[in-house]
Amino acid sequence: MSQIQEKTQIIRIDRLTSDIVRLTLDAPNIASVASPGQFVMIRTGETNDPLLRRPFSISQTSSDGHFQILFKVVGRGTDLLSHCREGECLSVLGPLGSGYRIDTSRPACLVGGGMGIAPLLFLGKRILQNGVDQRPLVVLGARNREELQPLIDDFADLGLKVHAATDDGSLGHHGLLTDVLKSLDLGPECMTYVCGPKPMMAAVYLFCRSKKYGCQVSVETAMACGMGACLGCIVPLKKGGYGHSCSDGPVFDAEDLLWQL
Amino acid sequence: MSQIQEKTQIIRIDRLTSDIVRLTLDAPNIASVASPGQFVMIRTGETNDPLLRRPFSISQTSSDGHFQILFKVVGRGTDLLSHCREGECLSVLGPLGSGYRIDTSRPACLVGGGMGIAPLLFLGKRILQNGVDQRPLVVLGARNREELQPLIDDFADLGLKVHAATDDGSLGHHGLLTDVLKSLDLGPECMTYVCGPKPMMAAVYLFCRSKKYGCQVSVETAMACGMGACLGCIVPLKKGGYGHSCSDGPVFDAEDLLWQL
């Protein structure tokens, strides 16, 4: 197995908005083997409060041994993390979980809401690297322009066009991301790669099911260990029983999950 | 009562050695009423680990509403504090306790060991301000020159001559501070104002008792509240029972304490 625990140095801190931060970490052993949809568990401080590591998707790797995470400050752990300084070190476990299974034979559509956009950048890059006939479509949603614009710029840098939706209409479609999705010509056999809030993922899955598109979703659950040891991170499966989002996921075939629609 | 809880801004951080730090805090309400020997309780972080505030002597106040503390990194709380940044705010309770009782009618000798030197600077200043016939004598001890020199400089700035002792002989007398004390002409009726490690204070008290000098010592105990509420900070008294170092002290008449000599 290629998971490791690494002391990583913070190379750069970008404060994209007042509460969205991008960290660039120097972690050659993680960056070199990570694949899109995988995540890391980061210790946010050195004391026992908060006690547990926090999971973050890998949002990009670089060939010089760096990777990035993109996160929003929502509680104490992310708050602590947002106060780190360049040059400081963070303890990181990773890469963890099984990521998106890229199906090069099918047209791809990346669908991300809020911080769920994070892993899709990595995925978009990888899909392009793999070489495809058709450039993936990208549909992103967030609360407003302030949040969404910097994330869109990342995709633009890859040469991907983004179809946007915002809750307040300040950028792209005023409303739901699924409205945008429905308006696009995704082509037959499309595979959607989705990450975002649960209700959004449910809506995207419903749409995909009706169109017979493939649908892979990255789910978020509370996690204590991130490596299959605590059995805390379960998601109900359609066949009964539970999957473990840290080891069986976080990316699941939407078909396999039990959705409360 | 003049104690308050104040959000104070860190105005300046001086790293005197690799593990001794001086913080200058903007706290007009505390600075204006503090007296030498009093202390503050500082919250070293925003999480619950460490949970309790940490006590620090006020080592100097200034007329523009600032005060200073001087501390050594010995554990998690002081480590956190040493990583603060200028401009950040700290929650401070103070001024707490009853400080040194300055007896202007008697010649003064300030005796400080290690971080026990902190409150004596404030005391020296106040004694000079009060106007005295005889400038106080100052006897300071520490592990080595590196630790002691910056602290001596503070007293030199006041125009006070310091008699030094270091454990390694790198500055002043090679050995115990009490040796230096014994070699000085303190004059009759001298009042010693002492702060430092327990064994050193015990030795100074023994010497003072033999010479019939007055002796006020500032004691350190574990403290949870700093304000007489938890009853945790006790020191055994000669008359039996306990005194509370946060409210009855931290400065006690050495005579009143039960010494384990």
Added chain:
Amino acid sequence: MKFVDSKTPAVDLQVSIGSLTLKNPIMTASGTFGYAKEFEPYVNLHRLGAVVVKGISLLPRAGNPPPRIVETSCGMLNAIGLENVGVDRFISEKMDSLNGVNVPVVVNILGDTLEEYREISERLADVEGIAAIEVNISCPNVKKGGVAFGTVPEMAASVTKAVKESCSVPVIVKLSPNVTDISLIARGVEEAGADAVSLINTLIGMAIDHRSRRPKLANVIGGLSGPAIKPVALRMVFQVAQAVSIPVIGIGGIETAEDVLEFMLAGATAVQIGTANFVNPRASEEAVEGISRYVADQRLQSVRELIGGLILAD
């Protein structure tokens, strides 16, 4: 002392503990608020629901030798050993200043024997300004080999009865969490006439200094308090609130108005703030302000709507 904050919305925060009506559910916990006076520089005492003073015994106690306190992860251990001035000096020296602060005073009492509990209660019975008595039953019963009164339902019940017979103010019995089934003890004291139960007292714990190979407390063991114990406290309040019909006062790791909400949802009628007073002396008043704002924001008729409001089914 600041003026009463006139911006605090006028909401109904009243709760009742037996015949005693508190203007809000926030109290301070015994042993963590001194005799209230210590907190005057920080807190508008009259804004609190009530203050509970340090435990009082029949005779003065010097308490345990030092060290008496040690910090632990998100908590602290104390082995104060119930240092106090004794009931007589309490009445003569402390009650005057307590009467001056204009907040209901609950007197916490403790004893080594049933008779001691009875006698303390009798001496307090006619003292002006005592709103209620809180009976600490976590103390060892010296006549029963040192088993704590609070660990045996019958012993807990007999202390309750003794105190009830000796005074007319409401009697709150403070339960020990160091038991297999706290509901059993709660039901025992309810049947014996308790007007309310408060819980939890501290969990018994210990800390060792590996360098000196000695216990960190002179008393070897001590009581664990603070945020670390909140999950245990919340669970016990939830269990006891379902087991008895008298009011339950929640204690254990409460720091903020959010914590107060959680304990009330679990079934507490009122709460006590303990260790948090050391960390933030204004914790109690800030909790009153927070609860007040919450009740106003949520447009509740009264804070009492929260009591036991936990939603269990889906």
Added chain:
Amino acid sequence: MKFVDSKTPAVDLQVSIGSLTLKNPIMTASGTFGYAKEFEPYVNLHRLGAVVVKGISLLPRAGNPPPRIVETSCGMLNAIGLENVGVDRFISEKMDSLNGVNVPVVVNILGDTLEEYREISERLADVEGIAAIEVNISCPNVKKGGVAFGTVPEMAASVTKAVKESCSVPVIVKLSPNVTDISLIARGVEEAGADAVSLINTLIGMAIDHRSRRPKLANVIGGLSGPAIKPVALRMVFQVAQAVSIPVIGIGGIETAEDVLEFMLAGATAVQIGTANFVNPRASEEAVEGISRYVADQRLQSVRELIGGLILAD
């Protein structure tokens, strides 16, 4: 996988649990180390004293619905609901890889009835590679109205007897801390033939989300673990070590070699590291390294000198 650190001094770290000799006192706690394999990327498993695997029941269990875990101050609550593959699949699917890791394997078992405990033990009795059985008695006895086996000395003793009769490997009984007098239970299982006791299992706790007014765990209550409970665990280990003469295995909030020292001084012969594995997957191996260095630095003849070495008098 790194090579064995050849700089680790050759010191005597051996301890015995009944007839089982461990090369050092550091074990991992049930439910926090999966089936060991999960930790292979981080830990040189063969350097540990032993690993204890996730609790096994007679039949597979799906466990509780989510959410199953929630963080608390310096701790966490879990309500996994004992999800496991059942004893048969455990033997057929997991033992092979466990045998491969070259570290003594302790199998933790649980049941709803005495008969279940007996039957699991019988099935495990002849399985190659099982060094010991650890009996989790914190489970409710469904035939006795759901009272936990571990809270009644007689019930705890009868489970112990049933398991002892069914297998020949050493039997460790894992005690519940949610009792009035844990020494009583410890003595009960000692008399019933336990080769060792391990403690503590989790404290029962609860967490509430005040926004949704719902419990944070689907199961409402859960088990509290982590540094928050260390003082309680240390106290109980100290008490039990004085009450019994079989080895005591200390568990609860252990993170570092210093913590291990403290538990050994309190009377533990060995320890288990639980929640800390989540925070630092290398915690167990680092504890081995730390203890090893300590024994060398202090020039102890063996680590066993530490057991019960707490200095009490002055």
